[in-house]
Amino acid sequence: EAGVAQSPRYKIIEKRQSVAFWCNPISGHATLYWYQQILGQGPKLLIQFQNNGVVDDSQLPKDRFSAERLKGVDSTLKIQPAKLEDSAVYLCASSLEAGTRAQYFGPGTRLLVL
Amino acid sequence: GQQLNQSPQSMFIQEGEDVSMNCTSSSIFNTWLWYKQDPGEGPVLLIALYKAGELTSNGRLTAQFGITRKDSFLNISASIPSDVGIYFCAGHPFAGGTSYGKLTFGQGTILTVHP
Numbered sequence: 123e124a125g126v127a128q129s130p131r132y133k134i135i136e137k138r139q140s141v142a143f144w145c146n147p148i149s150g151h152a153t154l155y156w157y158q159q160i161l162g163q164g165p166k167l168l169i170q171f172q173n174n175g176v177v178d179d180s181q182l183p184k185d186r187f188s189a190e191r192l193k194g195v196d197s198t199l200k201i202q203p204a205k206l207e208d209s210a211v212y213l214c215a216s217s218l219e220a221g222t223r224a225q226y227f228g229p230g231t232r233l234l235v236l
Numbered sequence: 237g238q239q240l241n242q243s244p245q246s247m248f249i250q251e252g253e254d255v256s257m258n259c260t261s262s263s264i265f266n267t268w269l270w271y272k273q274d275p276g277e278g279p280v281l282l283i284a285l286y287k288a289g290e291l292t293s294n295g296r297l298t299a300q301f302g303i304t305r306k307d308s309f310l311n312i313s314a315s316i317p318s319d320v321g322i323y324f325c326a327g328h329p330f331a332g333g334t335s336y337g338k339l340t341f342g343q344g345t346i347l348t349v350h351p
Contacts, residue, residue, distance in 0.1 A: 126278075155339075164324050164341025165279070178338060213278050221328075224269055225339060227278035 124149065126228030128214050134234045140202040143231045146195070147216030153177075155225060156189055156199050157213040165213050165227075171197060172220050204235045242325050242342030249315055250350050257345045258309040259325030267328040268301050268308035269339075274321045282323075283310070305330070315349050322346050 127146040135141050147154045153172050157165035168187065170178040174194040182189070186205070191197040201208055211232050215225040242259045249255060259268070267286055271279035283294050285301035285308060292299055299310045308327070312319055322344045329337035 128278075162344075164326070164344055166341075167338045170338070215278075224267075224281055224284040226281060227271075229276075230278045232276075 126214055126216055126226055128212075128228035128231055130231055131229060132232045132234075134236065135204055136236050137206055138203040140200065141204055141233060142198055142200045143212050143214075143233075145197045145199070145214030145228060147197075147214070148226055151216035151218055151226075152194075153217045153220045153223075154191055154197050155215040155217075156197070157215065157227075159211040159213055159230070161210070168199070170220075177220060201233075204233075206235050209233055209235045240325055240327065240340055240342040242345055244345060245343065246346040246348070248348045248350065251315060251317060253315055255312040255315055255319070255347065256309060257323060257325075258307060259327075259342050260307040261327070261329075262306070264305040264330040265308075265327035266305075266330050268299070269326045270297075270299050270308070270310045271324045271326060272321045273324060273344075279324060312347075315347075317349050317351055320347055320349050 129144050155170050156168045158168050159165040168182045169189045171191040174191050189199045211230040213230045214228045217223045217225045240259050240261050269284050270282045272282055273279045283292050283299040288305045289303050290301040296313045324344050325342040326339050331337045
């Protein structure tokens with residue numbers, strides 16, 4: 123069974139530029155999550171989707187971050203415009219259903235904002 | 237928000253030694269998960285615990301969901317060099333009834349194994 127796929131793996135941009143990350147969850151997983159992991163810390167949830175609907179986006183900085191999962195499968199996370207403090211690893215995870223089921227993570231996208 | 241206290245922050249051990257790390261919280265959790273993260277990769281699920289008192293093994297790894305639902309530990313027996321990495325505990329806080337909170341992570345334990 124294929125795992126969670128993410129691209130790109132690395133991205134370097136200048137501040138105020140835009141960037142987008144893509145995620146394809148494990149087949150059949152209805153719930154998709156985007157996390158931000160700053161160096162030396164555990165991942166922090168940005169947004170949770172159940173199929174194509176948003177369940178929780180309370181920690182998403184909506185003035186610059188946006189995410190969509192239009193067809194309930196793959197998802198895109200966008201940052202526009204990027205700030206220096208957005209430098210982090212952006213992880214996508216999926217689980218079979220919402221609730222307390224285990225989440226499976228992709229390899230992440232490492233973003234450096236200069 | 238909910239916080240998990242994970243200890244120790246780092247460990248330096250000799251190959252063959254056993255390792256123990258734990259996670260505690262001031263509030264009740266519904267789920268405890270243990271992940272390992274290698275440099276440049278995403279966290280990989282090692283063990284998932286869903287019931288208080290549950291003890292689960294995965295090869296040389298053993299983890300338990302504390303009876304109080306406020307703690308969990310992970311043991312690694314007979315460590316080998318490829319055990320090197322960052323280990324994270326994570327859990328879903330109890331939010332009342334059948335509700336659950338968002339997955340919360342500990343700060344991680346950095347494990348170094350000397351051959």
